[in-house]
Amino acid sequence: MLSFPEIDPVALQLGPVAIRWYSLAYLAGIALGWAYVVRTLQNPVVWRGTACAVTPAAIGDFVLWATLGIILGGRFGYVLFYNFSYFAGHPLEIFKLWQGGMSFHGGMLGVILAIILFARKRQIPLGQLADLVACAAPIGLFFGRLANFINAELWGRVTDSPIGMVFPGAGPAPRHPSQLY
8 A cells, every 4th residue: 555645736835826736737738738739730641631721820829718618617517517506605606716626527518619619710620620639638637637646636446456545535445546547
């Protein structure tokens, strides 16, 4: 059994501003996903002689749309799927992102909506944009799961495996560090 490494969820404290590992994971996932998509656009082998209607400049513009889809969709997904009764009674709490509470499912729906709206607005083939975003998604998911591990959340089932860990708040039994695989 392994001990959970006690990692402070705050990566850097700048006066009253706390920069959390989770926000750095979002930034890394978005930035590296963006770079990967631009590189993919420039690889002629990917397109097999056909032209791609999506340009690197369009991807640069889409990053804002995707970021809004991730954050707004992730937060509203959390509100709707996990704690609706609380937020119905405390609607202003919805905007307190710094208190935590994001949903993968909501973020995914937010990005899908961003893809559809952006493709329509720019008259880009929906399939091409969706394919490019799908290529970048695992990069963001990787960093997000690392942040889940640092925050000691989304742990797996109880296990007797040697890689099991006792997570804070998960009881005394070791659990799979499923965020890492």
